[in-house]
Amino acid sequence: MIRLHKILRSNSYILLSIFFLTSCNTSSKKDAANTGVNKDTVSRISKIDSTLVSKKNESLVDTIIISDMNFHPAVIKIHKGDAVIWINKDMVTHCVTEAKTKSWSSLQIPAGEAWKMMAVEHSSDYYCAIHLVMKGKIVVEKEHSASKIRSGIPGNSKF
């Protein structure tokens, strides 16, 4: 089954507004460092809007929905260089932090907002540093072919 949100081509205009605020664990400057993620492209999206689903972009955006205190899908398979966006549809603030060495960490993601990490290069386990029981995993596979429409991950998502 083709997941529409995984065939999004992202360009800069998909983001409504981008600004850097306090980190989930107050050390945002280490966002994505040493993981192949460009911290300058780690962004916070102030509002969720259908324009996140753009057709004019070159790289792919993989979407993780945070709802009912879980990451959906809990395990997401992406292609090297893709961006990942977490959309918080819960009623409380969440965040995401790399689990093993805390090599990257998000800003706080308030209810109804989203956070995007660009150019993900490496697989990683992550968790919500506010709610320690919430865990997820990013599995980076080979670089994607821009012209290829990828399939979703059946069974991983509750949506």
Added chain:
Amino acid sequence: MKKGTTLFSAIVLMALVLTSNSSFAQTTKLTDPEIASVAVTANQVDINYAKIAKEKSKNADVLKFAATMSKDHQGVIDQAVALVTKLKVTPKDNAVSKKLNADAEKTKKTLSAKSVKDFDKAYIDNEVAYHKAVISTVQDVLIPQTQNAELKALLEKVLPVLKAHLEHAEMVQKMVK
């Protein structure tokens, strides 16, 4: 041995109080304004427990948990207040919210009287028991009795938050000896 017996007695007493609360709530018929009041009270009670933890605990895991409780429950209250304001519903004090407050006052005194050494375990044990009781009340009493669809939806959205809190509390409970 004596210490163990005392602790066991305290846990049994807490369980009895909470079971009594839950049974009490289950036999009470509530209107939507009363349900809104119970929801806000239940959240405020846990914020108050977290405040004591912030004052008394030195344990990083306990403090972090308390900070999460404070922030999450305040967030729930804010959204509940926003909803009842929109619905033009005024939360109405009732027997269940009064009992919640009365029992919370007793627990606050017990927690405040604990030594720093004994506080962490007492606090986190209470958090585990309290969240179990609140989950049961929201699931079995508040949601089924709520008439307004938006208020019901809000309570249904709160439930996973409470369950994650319980899981988190149980995780911290294992760390606190």
